[in-house]
Amino acid sequence: MKGSPFVRYAAALIGGILFYVWQPQLGWWVAGLGIGGAILFGWGVFRNARQDRKPLSPGAGIGSTLLLFSLGWVITYVHTPATRSDNILHLSLPLEAYEAVIANQPEERAKTYRVELALRRGRVGGTYQPVSGRVIVYLDKSGIPLPQYGERWLVEGTPRLIDPPLNPGEFNYQRFLSYKGIYHQQYLRQPQRQVLGVAPPNRLVGLANAVNLFADSLFTRQVGSRSEYGIINAMILGVRDDVDPEQYRAYAASGAVHILSVSGLHVAILFGVLTVLLGFLEKRRGGKYLLGSIQLLILWFYALMTGFSPPVLRSAGMLTLLIIARMMGRTHSMPNTLAASAFFILSADPYALFSAGFQLSYLAVAGIGAWQSGLYQSLSCRYVWLDKLWAVTALALVAQLATFPLAVFYFHQFPTYFLLANPVVMVLSQVLLPVAMGTLAVCWIPGLNEWAGWVLQKTAWLLNQAVSMTGQLPGAIWDGLWLSPVQLLLIYLIILSGVALLVTRQKTYLWLTCFLGLSLTALLLTDQYLQKHQRRLAVHFLPHKTAVSLTEGAKATLFTDLDLRKDPRSFDFYLKNTFGQWGVTDLSVSALTDTGEAAGNSLQASDYRLMVWQGKRIMLVNRLNGSERWQLPAVVDYLIIRRNALRSWEELNGRVVARHILFDDSNKTALTDQLLAEAATRNIQCFSVRQQGAFVADL
Template sequence: MKGQPFVRYVTALIAGISLYVLLPNLTILPVITLLAGLGLLIWGFARTAGSTVKAIQILPSIGALLILMTLGWAVTYQRTASNRSDNLSHVADTLQAYEGVVSAQPEERAKTYRVELEIRRATFGRTTIGPESGRNQQDNSRPDTKFWKPLSGRVIVYLDKGNQPMPRYGEVWLVSGAPRTIDPPLNPGEFNYKRYLSYRNIYHQQYLRPFQRQILGLDPPSRITQVATIVNRWAASVFTHQVGVRAEYGIVNAMILGIRDDLDTDLYQSYSAAGAVHILSVSGLHVGILFQVLTLVLGFLAKRRHGKILMAVLQLTILWFYALVTGFSPPVLRSAAMFTMVILATTFRRQQQIPNTLGASAFFILCFDPYALFSAGFQLSYLAVAGISAWQPSLYQSLTFRNKWVNKLWKLTAVALVAQLITFPLGVFYFHQFPTYFLLANPIVMVMSEILLPLAMATLAFSWVPYLTDGLGWLLQKAAWFLNYAVTQTGQLPGAAWDGLWLSTTVMLLTYVVILCGIALVLTRSRAYMWTTALAAVLLACLTSWENYQQAHQQQLTVHFLPHRTAVSLTYGRHSTLLTDLDTNDTRSYDFYLKNTFGQWGVSDLTIVNAKRSNNVPSLLAGISTFYQTREYALWVSRGKTLLLVNKLSASSRWRLPAIVDYLIIRRNALQEWEQLNGRVVARHIIFDDSNKTPLTDKLLAEAKRRGIVCYSVRQMGAYVADLE
């Protein structure tokens, strides 16, 4: 790493950030690293104090890195909102109301607006907000201030649309009720939404009806962000008007502005299957494309006097205007900062190395936002840029073509190959799929992106010129149509997406060891890399074989957590049968709550049985298990295990089962009092699914504890998983 100091600096900073996240309560560790770092640094200075020529010393350098490691810990501690004494997470009493400001650009969902509120103060006394106080009207009258206390924290609010206009950035709201903490993942393999939001210092959420809030005024937390939000919405209106067709302007808005409100679900899945979904999120890729195009277009200025300075000014102006248009999206800000360093270094003829530039940009970003380290976008973008800069030139030069266009196509293909190779383990780890035809789609996507992005910027720049903007809008619409067509056709090819992949953290890390050491072996021919690659490959094969063996022999019953629904599965090996009352059209709930569970278990054959269609259940389960169903209950017998799903316990129908059942699943508020089970059924295990009302389940659980009845609630304890072996 000689000549690349920021690579060392950012590595030490990352170590400190990781130390805090893994061991936040072990405060003695940063104290030890700080004292050790200072000791080594002082010892090194003292040792060379009288020397005329000061040689480079290892121990003082290690001391400096230990100090930077402590800095990483301290910055992360300072940037963790829950460490503030006035944070919402420390409030013991139930809030009656709170005042907050809309601190980010709201997002439109199917039935709600997703709004991020920054809390300023709250009241624990009596505050009335309701229909009688006026629904959604500007009202500057505030409740009595003697009941209010300062409070900090951020809340995700889902506001019921009704006939409400979209909230604006900077609106000050008076909200009734108390937000609740965000649930942890309650199913095996489920996306950890709570941890994801905690990295953004958000720990609570709330669902609101329009009458539960009053708009008190407008007070934006940041004037710059307010301007960026206004520009972003203006740009969206320009694209929507000029492009016209929803499929096309939805793609343009997503690619250029990061607004996915008008993006069709099927089209998004086509981009995902083609391996081009990354183009739909404003990121460093877009900044890199814009930088490349600007360098090509403005290259003639470099040959003139003071032309390099003029070129740099124009590049920086357009890059940061693009950042403004995206609403200062964090990925774009990160990349704009990195390319700013590249532009300044090139302009003033300072020697630069891509690893050091990457390290410097990452260092300053992590000093400002240490939790960006755990963002998938941050990790994937830096990995891709580092891999492309390190290995793409060697791969590109390994083949030469006389034809200029073929050579350009090979250059794009080499970029796609390297980027996919270096990011695919992390991509599979996060998204659980691999695009089979990425080599077919990515060159087209890259070329069209190089056309779309400048066209979009030109459309905005000349939006005030009547005929010119119409022509640019027409070209933009046709370019977006062609991109959609190419990606859709690729995504519809047989086996376009290798879905259902699952990598554990250990397997992912071993995969990276094999890839990195394998590439180093090819480039250096070193025996050390050969043995390391071979050892990592053997460990990877053994671990994968063991996981496959466990999945092939698993036998388990699971009562899944599914909000307000029933979901019960029996899994034998790689086959699973899921009995659920989830609407077949509600693919979003299945993907969020259940899909990762079956992916983690390696289930390749999933039979979904709709419990609502009672007439079809026995035929669908024929040959797998025995199923008997009435209006009051359903009895499922499979491989000697009995499951009783109770729907109703009425006084008029005194049904009873003479045998003991293994698992009794209470659903749809069937049980009101424990006495209702007397004389009806005896069960070894009692489980409440989430189709029961939470207050009722809580009451029954409290009563069961007093009576010594052992039972289980998926709402309180997560999915119930029982080994049937």
Template sequence: MTVLPFVRAVAGLAAGILLYTWLPDQYWLPVLLAVAGSGVVGWLLVRKSFRQAGVALGVALTGLLMAMGWGVTWLHTARNDANNLTHLTDTLRAYEGIVTAQPEERAKTYRVELAVQQGQWGTNVDWKPLSGRVIVYLDKAAGSVPRYGDVWLVNGAPRLIDPPFNPGEFDYKTYLSRRNIYHQQYLRPYQRRVIGNDPPNALTDIAIRVNRWADSVLTRQIGTRAEYGIVNAMILGVRDDLDSEQYRAYATAGAVHILSVSGLHVGILFFVLTWLIGLTAGKRDDRVWLIVLQLAVLWFYALITGFSLPVLRSAAMFSMLLLAKALQRRAPTGHSLSVALFFILLYDPYALLSAGLQLSSLAVLGIGAWQSPLYQSLTFRYRLANKLWQITAVALVAQLVTFPLGVYYFHQFPTYFLLANPVVMVLSMVLLPLAMATLAFGWVPYLNVCLGWLLQKTAWLLNEAVSRTGQLPGAAWGNLWLSPVELILIYALILLGGVLLLSRNRNWLWPLSATALVLVVLMVLGDTDRMQQRRLAVHFLPHRTAVSFTTGNRSLLLTDLDTTDQRSYEFYLKNTFGSWGIPEPKRVDIRQVSMGEVAKTATTTYYSRDYSLLVWQGRSILLVNRLSNYHHWRLPAVVDYLIIRRNALRDWDQLANRVVARHIIFDDSSRTPLTDQLLADAKMRHIACHSVRQMGAYVDEF
């Protein structure tokens, strides 16, 4: 079989998946595609003219594959089940659910995925069938860690996961919806009761048990926290023991991909196993027992990761390579990848939209197509130098083909990736086999101690190398934002440049130059727009105030968020300012506001315990902290923006004879029930107002 059939099959299936994500309610589309495709194929069967109708047959089969992709995605989407939680109109009082994944330990809670089985709602006392998956955050006061397969009886109703409220904020709701999770719930220990244990999947249960066993072995053999954290992340896929500074160092050095079990780890194991077998078996590395050994190690690694989906994808692809070798068949990288992708998308169509699958697929394609020509372009006198250049060529090609997508998703580029990645790759090639050997021989006295010591020292060296690289000046080029059009143009540049270098045909210079010109024009126009921006924003920040004034590439942020709570800032606000071209806003604590700092941005300010008045860009902004009867202040003029904070307003009559405003905004520092009641009253009184909790961030551009 040639490469093209499965490449076309994956393209057709992917097109159908995308068609469903864009038009999920247009049921006539897959029906039309299926009927038209079947009609053409049937007509060709009757005419017996397949060879003469290549284009018509290709179009027909593509239509059938698109219909298949649409249908598979519809079947995989949980909300299409009539019993799903999303269709419940009455209030859910209680439900029964089962733990379907290994729980994650957080600072104060356990994060648990529950599959709902039945529930009670409305006035009914009977239990009725119910489906859906819920992310539950269980208070650690509950005691023991939840187990896979535990059956819970839960009181109360989960709520829908919030959409992103701020511009550029990570869309956590969409991310979870692609895993068929639409609800979440925070539980106190008294709100749930464990009534049994019934693992839904025996193989997954075994994988989780093996994962816990491996965790206990590594904990005992390594000992030190920092080194255990990196090994735990690379081998078991658990990053709970990585501190924020350690994670940030890997991100800055461009090595954060090593912290998530993925196809890279499977590829490293495959490479090392092939090399070791080549040393022992010579050129006859296609013997069945050797291939069985490689398959066993690869799938044992998948087992100890708890059958992580990225590892399963890569294990499947490398298994196809090994099976092709066993059958004496040539298996090109593109063919193996397309076959693996086809079955992966049939199993999980939403994997097409995951950054992990996209990045790993691009890396495999790029390495398969360009690594060999790049490696052969330079030769060194010494064998060790050639080996190092081979690894460097892999890192170069992988970084080249993945950096645009990495920038698009993560908005930064590691400056010293060429320095860090070869070191990381070499040490990973030592660490992964060492970890597998430690697990395999952890029961052997003395040998287990030696292996554990070597593993700990290798992990220390990896941490040290990454940390030193991350501390270099200008280690990360951050605040990078690409539009979808710019992303496509950059990949067009990479593709055209690669074709030009390989073909040596100067005719490719014209499309390359035209593409580069369009990209430069778009980027210049974007920078010009950002330099001219004038924007007032009241951001959503849970239970906090966040008001920003943006002029060009500078912004002042008034907030009561503690400077130590960097995680909240990065999740809710960092992407907003990044999308506006602002690396870091000037932050001022609104609780201890310095009028000198604010005066650098606002032309006039007044501050008291009850309210703060600012005038910026000719607009007046009033932040109300409290409305007490003892201080009955009154503003003589109409203000442009009235921002209510900290439960200052409890009844609309409190504003009478105090202030008149053109725009009234509630931040999220007030209690949600109080704000909801005020909004309901405002609707009855025909008062226009905005709540960032209900409507998202308030942004006004001048």
């Protein structure tokens, strides 16, 4: 630890960040820790001030740790927009209109532009006042060009709070955006906004976005094929809007999807290529300074070109420390350098700690630094090309070992052929990235720019072909994997204990590994037992749609009016994780139609559908005020109201009696709110998935 002080500094800072997220209200307690830490640190330094050889001082060490812990808490408090008194979260009256500036490069979607606005002032109660906060706006395209970074808008309407996840296992989009300081969103049509001018809030970010747009236009011109252009745009510029969904799934199935996001891997590839190509400079007098300067210039130009993507900034910062250390002739410790880059990044943006990209990239680099050399040296290859292949394979193995538990925890899948695809992907990426940079460099030279564009397009084509062939192999992806936080921790402890066993050959680590493995097995078997014996009715939240599922063991039937062929993204976002979490491997979909039919334990008419399942009567009502006045003599257990079928509680009188009354989101929100308010005065128990989230009943 003495040779890697930043490991301790970063750990203390991370502890303070986590403590703020867990206990944001304990500011006075943290202030006491900080004062105590300052006293201990000052006492330790003063005590040893007159000694020539400064011994280790426990007081100074503990004091500095407490100070950094408090600093982490304070930095997170300062970087939390909700703590500001003028944030729109704290307005007592609704925001009627507001003036804001586009704070990031807008993204183009199928029907809308996604724009992040930073508020400057807002109209509340008829008067304008200074306000702060950020709003995600989805602007109807309607033939208008993509908005520019720095545009000032006057927007009419009230942003609404972003919904929390309303289904079990659903991605927590609200928390994801809150870590970016965004709590509201709004859907806009053209008449609701007026462009007042252009005033970029940050000129450097404005320059980065301009360079990004220039590179995008160049690749559009130089690379004719849309599939290759989409991959190049994603890999080089971080824009994945043009990647075909089928192509994206092929990259995910082959374990190469990480290559589609600009990240530390791309920076490391660029750094490695520059070191090889320009290594001859280091042998000259003053060459290490020239080499380091060129490397820094190109690395930070690449960061500029990606629009200062956070993953690229992380890696560029870490490599900057390495380059400067080499230029100064200083030795460096990988753990210390890694921890130092994390320390400075988290000091600037503490919420980066909760980014999956941040966690995965640092785990991968830490794993590579700790284990890749040993694994590579465990085998020797006579042929140079075979040795290079083994080096890339060892790198992929170590990176996958370090990151696969966390990747499964976040993304619930594992690519089974990653060893087959990754060496090819790594080799082609090491060609594609410098060729893309070269294409930008020679864009002004006629003839040479066309040749560079042709090479770039063919390299991207080869990459696509290799990935597609791997992704089409049977069983290419192991999907539906779920890990609890405890299981995730156990897997990492097993990995660390197993590595320690291989290195030390001590029986203590053998018994520890066996104990941890048995504990993990017991948890997994318990989950499988519970899933096998589950019997569950659920009314899911699906925007403006109906989604009712009946789950028995690993089988489930979903009754919905969502067309999965036309809108698979809604299912993937709102429902896929629910069934994955429940261990459903056999899901059948039954479309809700208006045609009458009777089959088995299901009776369907134009106004309703009645089912009996696990001894429970479940009724979906489409219409109550139709031409035929139907009446159900038996009591139903679950009455699901859909498509605004119920407009007043009197309409149920003499029709049906239910133990549970449920409203799905195919009903208008205003009507549901009105019925819920009336139900409270009438002492009627009912449930709305829009207001309360998915209804789940274990039978």
